[in-house]
Amino acid sequence: MDYIAIVLMPASLLAIAIGTVAGVVIGAMPGLTATMAVGLLVPFTYTMDPVLGLMLLGGIYAGAMYGGSIPAILLNTPGTPAAVATALEGYAMSREGRGRLALKVSVVASFMGGLISAVVLLMFAPLLAQQALAFGPAETFLLALMGLAGIVSIADEDTSLIKALLAGVLGMIIAVIGTDAMSGSLRYTFGSVELIDGIDFMPALIGLFSMIQMLEIAGQRHATTIDASALERSQKSEPMPKGIGRYMALGSGTGTVVGILPGEGATIAAFLSYNFAKRLAGAKARFGKGAPEGVAAAEAGNNGCVGGSLVPTLTLGIPGNSVAAALMGAFIIHGMIPGPDLFTIHADKTYPFIYSLFIANAVFLIVGISVAPYLARIALIPPAIMVPVISAFAVLGSYALNQSTFDVYLMIGFAFFGLILKKLGYSLEALILGLILGPIAEGGFSQGMIIGKGSPAIFFESNIAKVMWVIILGLLTPPLLAHLRRMLRK
Amino acid sequence: MSRNILDRLLLAGFIGLAVLLYLSTADYSGIAQKTSAKYVRFLAVSFGGLGAIQLLLSLRNRAADERLDLFGRAGRFFGLLAGLVAFALAFEPLGFFIPAAVFIPVIAVLLGYRNPVVIGLSTAGVLAAVWLIFVQLLSVNLPGPSF
Numbered sequence: 327m328d329y330i331a332i333v334l335m336p337a338s339l340l341a342i343a344i345g346t347v348a349g350v351v352i353g354a355m356p357g358l359t360a361t362m363a364v365g366l367l368v369p370f371t372y373t374m375d376p377v378l379g380l381m382l383l384g385g386i387y388a389g390a391m392y393g394g395s396i397p398a399i400l401l402n403t404p405g406t407p408a409a410v411a412t413a414l415e416g417y418a419m420s421r422e423g424r425g426r427l428a429l430k431v432s433v434v435a436s437f438m439g440g441l442i443s444a445v446v447l448l449m450f451a452p453l454l455a456q457q458a459l460a461f462g463p464a465e466t467f468l469l470a471l472m473g474l475a476g477i478v479s480i481a482d483e484d485t486s487l488i489k490a491l492l493a494g495v496l497g498m499i500i501a502v503i504g505t506d507a508m509s510g511s512l513r514y515t516f517g518s519v520e521l522i523d524g525i526d527f528m529p530a531l532i533g534l535f536s537m538i539q540m541l542e543i544a545g546q547r548h549a550t551t552i553d554a555s556a557l558e559r560s561q562k563s564e565p566m567p568k569g570i571g572r573y574m575a576l577g578s579g580t581g582t583v584v585g586i587l588p589g590e591g592a593t594i595a596a597f598l599s600y601n602f603a604k605r606l607a608g609a610k611a612r613f614g615k616g617a618p619e620g621v622a623a624a625e626a627g628n629n630g631c632v633g634g635s636l637v638p639t640l641t642l643g644i645p646g647n648s649v650a651a652a653l654m655g656a657f658i659i660h661g662m663i664p665g666p667d668l669f670t671i672h673a674d675k676t677y678p679f680i681y682s683l684f685i686a687n688a689v690f691l692i693v694g695i696s697v698a699p700y701l702a703r704i705a706l707i708p709p710a711i712m713v714p715v716i717s718a719f720a721v722l723g724s725y726a727l728n729q730s731t732f733d734v735y736l737m738i739g740f741a742f743f744g745l746i747l748k749k750l751g752y753s754l755e756a757l758i759l760g761l762i763l764g765p766i767a768e769g770g771f772s773q774g775m776i777i778g779k780g781s782p783a784i785f786f787e788s789n790i791a792k793v794m795w796v797i798i799l800g801l802l803t804p805p806l807l808a809h810l811r812r813m814l815r816k
Numbered sequence: 817m818s819r820n821i822l823d824r825l826l827l828a829g830f831i832g833l834a835v836l837l838y839l840s841t842a843d844y845s846g847i848a849q850k851t852s853a854k855y856v857r858f859l860a861v862s863f864g865g866l867g868a869i870q871l872l873l874s875l876r877n878r879a880a881d882e883r884l885d886l887f888g889r890a891g892r893f894f895g896l897l898a899g900l901v902a903f904a905l906a907f908e909p910l911g912f913f914i915p916a917a918v919f920i921p922v923i924a925v926l927l928g929y930r931n932p933v934v935i936g937l938s939t940a941g942v943l944a945a946v947w948l949i950f951v952q953l954l955s956v957n958l959p960g961p962s963f
Contacts, residue, residue: 373955488870492830495863499837502856509848514840537900544927545893547885710929711938714920717896718942721903722912722950722958729957734904742897749886750823771858772851780850813873 349389497760581630
């Protein structure tokens with residue numbers, strides 16, 4: 327009850343409301359994603375009370391996941407990649423003058439998806455965290471490997487498995503720069519004072535997830551034009567379609583499960599839920615021509631990902647997706663290392679954060695029902711204004727955490743190098759994960775080697791370690807087989 | 817430059833980096849030889865090995881090579897990049913507000929926007945928001961002249 331009281335304090339409610347509304351606005355702007363928003367704002371929460379800062383970021387995450395659906399429905403311009411499935415049916419409904427109904431279905435489905443996934447997070451995260459109490463250094467090392475293996479499982483046609491692995495290891499190599507924790511000697515600093523403490527992951531996070539998008543927008547050969555004709559069309563007020571609840575429940579369940587799986591994101595959750603709904607509805611529904619069932623399943627699916635992705639993030643330190651990776655960064659800079667400690671030592675911060683997700687869902691439900699059609703106009707803001715404004719915040723955010731201009735140069739360097747890597751098909755999520763998990767892996771490895779008296783057998787001895795190796799292989803094998811199949815087909 | 821050529825150059829660089837990384841572990845001192853050095857060698861071998869496999873796959877790939885459209889409109893892309901570097905350079909002596917007041921309108925014009933009223937209002941709005949939220953509310957210390 328004490329934790330609920332913390333969430334219901336005026337300052338907490340204000341932080342959640344600001345975060346959620348900001349998230350909805352950011353999500354509604356094409357080109358800006360929840361990852362970008364959370365990554366950009368993490369450094370600014372550093373000086374805030376940790377609970378308020380985390381609530382603000384949680385609100386942004388939940389709000390942005392919903393916000394993407396507004397321009398997807400009214401302008402056929404998904405605010406976030408996760409809202410692409412929503413646009414398939416939502417825009418068709420808007421063109422028929424049923425945009426108001428599509429928005430209503432979308433916000434209620436998002437609310438339901440977010441709520442169910444938050445309940446799952448609240449119930450299962452502490453149970454899972456208890457298992458992590460038996461972890462020693464060897465298991466910690468394997469946990470970091472598991473996190474990386476999970477992320478590389480997203481490898482597809484664009485980001486091949488080997489390139490994703492390469493990016494993950496590159497991140498771990500970058501994390502080696504700085505002072506060696508075992509001997510205290512300096513490694514790869516080239517005499518630079520700024521590198522003694524190593525490379526902070528925050529400038530990398532802002533560069534790879536936020537600034538890179540601005541560089542891409544600035545360099546775009548053709549500016550995309552947005553069709554705003556459906557926005558003005560008269561919109562009938564209709565009651566919720568009968569039987570829509572089961573599509574929302576289907577999407578919520580699918581989204582939560584997909585969110586829990588490492589490496590699987592909200593976009594996959596939305597499309598999977600959409601496809602399940604299509605199968606469930608059969609021929610009777612008008613899929614492709616404006617089916618509210620599709621909007622319901624897709625939106626419940628992408629918001630279901632929010633709570634789901636935080637289960638492995640908070641309990642095991644394995645981010646379910648890139649937004650969860652950015653949020654994990656926020657926990658770490660506030661001195662809260664993901665794992666069992668979050669539910670024991672830091673329970674007074676973690677539980678209020680989880681409870682705040684319920685409030686965030688209620689906030690976007692109110693915002694969505696009352697002002698969604700007006701918010702769609704945010705998507706019409708010219709990129710030429712958006713790019714310099716976001717870039718200025720990226721510079722400020724990179725500087726703010728350590729008050730170092732070196733971090734600003736690092737952010738620019740990561741954005742430029744990251745863009746080249748992205749265009750060549752390397753996974754940036756794996757790179758940032760390598761950077762975040764690298765020090766955890768090295769600490770576990772080094773301590774494990776000392777305990778094992780120099781023998782790597784320690785990483786295979788305990789039952790937990792054996793299970794973890796099976797999971798790692800389980801995560802790596804399917805994409806590896808798919809890669810081999812593709813190669814043989816060629 | 818074509819996509820394949822740049823990728824192969826990058827992979828060759830990765831392999832070179834892996835070799836240098838492996839060799840550098842010989843200089844690790846004391847306990848680090850039994851711990852950190854082994855970890856770094858593990859990374860170097862993994863990185864070099866994966867880089868070599870990918871390079872071989874790339875060399876065997878007979879698919880038509882495509883030109884890498886990295887920057888689209890190079891002027892705007894590099895203009896933003898140069899603007900960011902200039903912003904960072906000016907950050908220490910001038911603080912956030914003066915460089916931002918120049919950066920935002922200049923980049924907006926560079927990206928093709930020409931409405932001075934919207935540019936002016938956006939710039940003023942951002943600066944006011946940063947001052948109010950970050951300086952007054954969150955007490956973020958910004959360098960240079962304070963307001």
